Amino acid sequence: MAAPRSRRLASALVPAAPYLWLVAFFLVPFGIVLKISLSDPATAQPPYRPLLDLSGGVGGVRDFLAGLDLETFSTLLGDSLYVDAALSSLRIAMVATILLLLVGYPLAYSMARAPAGWRPVLLALVILPFWTSFLIRVYAWIGILRPEGYLNAALLWLGLVDQPLQILNTETAVFIGLTYAYLPFMVLPLYATLERLDRTLIDAALDLGATPIRAFWTVTAPLSLPGVIAGSLLCFIPIVGEFVVPDLLGGSETLMIGRTLWSEFFSNRDWPLASAVAVVLLVILVVPIVLFREAEARRTEAGR
Amino acid sequence: MTRTARAVGAVRRSFAPWTDPAAVPLIRFEGVTKRFGDTVAVDGLSLSIYERELFCLLGPSGCGKSTLMRMLAGFEEPSEGTVTLGGQDLAGVPPYRRPVNMMFQSYALFPHMSVEANVAYGLKQEGLPRGEIADRVLEMLRLVKLEPMARRRPDQLSGGQRQRVALARALAKRPKVLLLDEPLGALDKKLREETQFELIDLQERLGTTFVIVTHDQEEAMTMAHRIAVMDHGCLVQVATPGEVYEQPASRFVAGFVGDATLLDGEVAGRTDRGLWMIRSAASPEPLLVDDPDEDLRPGQAVAVAIRPEKMVLHQDPPGPAAENALAGEVWDVGYLGDWTVYRVKLDSGALVRVSRANTSRFVDRPVAWEDRVHVSFAPDAGVILTD
Numbered sequence: 214m215a216a217p218r219s220r221r222l223a224s225a226l227v228p229a230a231p232y233l234w235l236v237a238f239f240l241v242p243f244g245i246v247l248k249i250s251l252s253d254p255a256t257a258q259p260p261y262r263p264l265l266d267l268s269g270g271v272g273g274v275r276d277f278l279a280g281l282d283l284e285t286f287s288t289l290l291g292d293s294l295y296v297d298a299a300l301s302s303l304r305i306a307m308v309a310t311i312l313l314l315l316v317g318y319p320l321a322y323s324m325a326r327a328p329a330g331w332r333p334v335l336l337a338l339v340i341l342p343f344w345t346s347f348l349i350r351v352y353a354w355i356g357i358l359r360p361e362g363y364l365n366a367a368l369l370w371l372g373l374v375d376q377p378l379q380i381l382n383t384e385t386a387v388f389i390g391l392t393y394a395y396l397p398f399m400v401l402p403l404y405a406t407l408e409r410l411d412r413t414l415i416d417a418a419l420d421l422g423a424t425p426i427r428a429f430w431t432v433t434a435p436l437s438l439p440g441v442i443a444g445s446l447l448c449f450i451p452i453v454g455e456f457v458v459p460d461l462l463g464g465s466e467t468l469m470i471g472r473t474l475w476s477e478f479f480s481n482r483d484w485p486l487a488s489a490v491a492v493v494l495l496v497i498l499v500v501p502i503v504l505f506r507e508a509e510a511r512r513t514e515a516g517r
Numbered sequence: 518m519t520r521t522a523r524a525v526g527a528v529r530r531s532f533a534p535w536t537d538p539a540a541v542p543l544i545r546f547e548g549v550t551k552r553f554g555d556t557v558a559v560d561g562l563s564l565s566i567y568e569r570e571l572f573c574l575l576g577p578s579g580c581g582k583s584t585l586m587r588m589l590a591g592f593e594e595p596s597e598g599t600v601t602l603g604g605q606d607l608a609g610v611p612p613y614r615r616p617v618n619m620m621f622q623s624y625a626l627f628p629h630m631s632v633e634a635n636v637a638y639g640l641k642q643e644g645l646p647r648g649e650i651a652d653r654v655l656e657m658l659r660l661v662k663l664e665p666m667a668r669r670r671p672d673q674l675s676g677g678q679r680q681r682v683a684l685a686r687a688l689a690k691r692p693k694v695l696l697l698d699e700p701l702g703a704l705d706k707k708l709r710e711e712t713q714f715e716l717i718d719l720q721e722r723l724g725t726t727f728v729i730v731t732h733d734q735e736e737a738m739t740m741a742h743r744i745a746v747m748d749h750g751c752l753v754q755v756a757t758p759g760e761v762y763e764q765p766a767s768r769f770v771a772g773f774v775g776d777a778t779l780l781d782g783e784v785a786g787r788t789d790r791g792l793w794m795i796r797s798a799a800s801p802e803p804l805l806v807d808d809p810d811e812d813l814r815p816g817q818a819v820a821v822a823i824r825p826e827k828m829v830l831h832q833d834p835p836g837p838a839a840e841n842a843l844a845g846e847v848w849d850v851g852y853l854g855d856w857t858v859y860r861v862k863l864d865s866g867a868l869v870r871v872s873r874a875n876t877s878r879f880v881d882r883p884v885a886w887e888d889r890v891h892v893s894f895a896p897d898a899g900v901i902l903t904d
Contacts, residue, residue, distance in 0.1 A: 413623055414627060419592075421686070435629050
């Protein structure tokens with residue numbers, strides 16, 4: 214019976230679809246990057262050796278495998294530049310995530326508490342910036358932050374400063390840019406949890422004698438933790454590898470691994486080293502992702 | 518007439534501070550109105566509730582009973598009028614400073630805390646010493662028989678257990694008044710009946726004033742000392758369950774609490790026995806009703822309300838001694854096991870509900886659809902409604 218079998222095949226393929234997707238667009242490219250990271254740089258096209266030559270048969274494959282080594286990784290670990298870039302990226306991502314939480318939580322909270330009719334409008338306003346290019350929005354910040362930009366003009370006009378502040382090309386500008394660019398990623402998951410939060414739980418806390426502030430810290434805050442974790446993850450992970458914001462708004466002292474990767478690839482044309490940086494970046498991020506996921510799993514298990 | 522000496526409905530216990538003019542009410546609503554925008558949820562309502570009373574606010578959804586309760590809890594402020602508790606005006610007192618606790622309809626248990634922590638929550642806010650909190654939590658869990666569940670989380674409990682946690686949590690602070698919003702609404706029928714009696718028992722032991730909001734008349738009838746029947750933001754009747762059932766104040770109450778047949782008519786006069794004669798399309802003879810109301814005028818439009826169990830169904834024409842005999846045809850028969858409910862279509866076109874207790878397992882002459890029957894009721898079975 215052909216029809217049932219093909220239907221059975223189809224029903225087996227549907228749950229497999231996300232895995233197929235991951236294999237085709239994540240695992241295979243990652244394998245290629247990993248392979249390049251184990252190669253040596255060469256002045257050639259493509260700029261690394263060895264190349265896999267399948268026409269050489271089993272011997273060709275053996276030669277190819279023999280040509281792979283971990284040299285790039287030892288270079289990476291040996292040069293403090295890369296270690297510093299990685300640590301600096303983690304630090305910047307952490308500070309930015311905290312800033313995003315400080316700005317995003319009150320924003321999401323007031324959105325969730327707004328009259329029900331207003332919420333879709335507020336939500337649309339949060340998503341609206343996505344309609345323009347990320348690059349253009351970051352460029353716009355250059356116009357705002359540069360010494361003769363709008364921010365300094367406003368500060369001078371208000372008499373708060375005597376001379377323009379140097380904000381552009383500093384770490385401050387990077388934090389401003391990151392907080393601005395990633396705010397929706399923090400606000401949306403927070404809003405989703407806060408909006409679903411049962412208001413009668415707050416009423417119950419007040420009824421039992423908790424002041425509104427106590428009710429917030431004992432009920433709202435712990436119950437919005439899944440949103441805090443999700444939002445922080447959604448911001449922290451891409452910020453670690455962020456390239457555009459530090460490149461456009463940061464100064465030469467803003468060291469981030471994404472920038473290092475870019476310069477290895479395009480300035481130095483050292484593809485193996487750049488690939489190694491990419492692999493390290495991934496490993497750095499896989500660890501927190503797995504840890505978070507495990508924490509989540511344990512939390513839901515305990516909650517059941 | 519001996520009727521004044523007779524009691525109305527069932528009398529549970531001798532507790533009736535509302536009949537004592539010297540008694541001071543614990544809770545007082547005075548001219549309370551609550552508006553939400555253009556809608557009036559509670560409309561100029563005055564009500565007194567006494568200490569140790571088990572008081573039920575009964576009404577259909579949207580009648581304002583929940584708003585009334587939320588004003589007691591402090592979640593809503595009256596637009597007009599005052600609410601006092603133990604003589605203190607509650608205006609501007611936030612919920613967390615009121616000696617009132619509430620059991621929420623959804624129970625509103627904190628999902629991230631254990632049963633223990635839920636019960637302890639209110640005590641912690643009071644800043645009681647740790648040892649005392651632990652003692653009181655244990656006492657409360659014992660009271661609701663949930664000690665073995667202390668470490669569980671709410672989602673590991675059954676509906677009935679959750680209801681008891683909510684009760685323990687609300688009682689832990691020993692409030693002057695416990696508000697219960699549809700306390701049994703989420704339980705199934707068997708558990709609901711059991712819990713009703715448990716709540717009555719608990720209330721009697723603790724002596725806490727209970728104010729229960731419900732739309733379930735059976736729940737109100739079983740539990741309350743007094744019931745306030747509400748409709749459209751107004752009180753329609755405030756009385757004991759027996760009075761509400763046997764002497765409904767209006768057509769709304771007669772129809773909302775239990776079933777009743779309403780026969781429209783007008784006052785024709787009074788017999789020498791003191792019975793009111795009501796001329797009605799339902800019967801060629803005037804209906805005779807024994808009603809204490811002395812202020813009826815001849816010609817006044819009224820309705821006679823009769824409860825189904827107080828009507829008698831005759832398969833043969835009743836003798837001339839039967840009062841208020843109405844002829845008709847069986848329209849509907851509903852067999853409920855303990856009762857059988859008949860709907861009889863009178864010759865005037867009016868539908869009358871008659872119920873009969875199935876005291877025997879066997880029936881010699883079953884009543885069938887379209888049978889020609891007669892229905893009668895005693896003069897004191899009917900109530901005259903003037904609204």
